[in-house]
Amino acid sequence: MFEAPILDPVRFTTLEEVVEGRVPVRDLERLQSVLHSTGGEIRYRVSGSQTPEGHPALSLHVEGALDLTCQRCMAGMPFDLAVDSRIVMFKDEEALPDLEEEVEGTDAIVQPEKLNIAELVEDEVLLSLPLVPSHPDGACRADGETEAALAKEHPFASLQKLKQST
Numbered sequence: 817m818f819e820a821p822i823l824d825p826v827r828f829t830t831l832e833e834v835v836e837g838r839v840p841v842r843d844l845e846r847l848q849s850v851l852h853s854t855g856g857e858i859r860y861r862v863s864g865s866q867t868p869e870g871h872p873a874l875s876l877h878v879e880g881a882l883d884l885t886c887q888r889c890m891a892g893m894p895f896d897l898a899v900d901s902r903i904v905m906f907k908d909e910e911a912l913p914d915l916e917e918e919v920e921g922t923d924a925i926v927q928p929e930k931l932n933i934a935e936l937v938e939d940e941v942l943l944s945l946p947l948v949p950s951h952p953d954g955a956c957r958a959d960g961e962t963e964a965a966l967a968k969e970h971p972f973a974s975l976q977k978l979k980q981s982t
């Protein structure tokens with residue numbers, strides 16, 4: 817885990833404080849398994865506020881460029897990270913809104929004792945990654961013959977299916 821402040825959520829949101837920083841990609845420990853190379857850095861900004869109902873809330877912005885590993889050809893795949901999200905904190909499980917009441921793009925969580933900014937930022941990055949990173953169809957590294965062949969055969973294969981179904 818990289819170095820970032822650990823804060824009191826009540827104070828941070830009441831005073832509407834802001835923390836921002838930069839993290840070298842190689843310091844994002846939980847990300848290493850999906851990375852192809854670890855150069856570059858990400859930038860983050862977390863700001864505290866309160867909802868009109870008086871719940872402590874956080875706005876997160878994380879951005880940067882990552883080099884993910886394509887799960888088809890195992891080559892590098894550039895990925896532009898740009899996430900904006902909002903977290904609203906509730907005092908306990910009971911107070912959490914029902915799933916259907918949750919606002920799109922807003923996460924409702926139980927207020928932690930301490931706000932670990934590094935953890936928040938790393939979570940946010942992980943959540944924003946594609947489930948299975950891969951190049952667009954046909955754009956994979958061509959040294960795998962099968963890969964190229966598959967890409968070429970594909971349109972015919974689907975034509976074939978069409979023919980058979982009529």
Ligand SMILES: [Zn+2]
Pocket residue numbers: 886887888889890891950951955956957
């Ligand atoms: Zn690929």
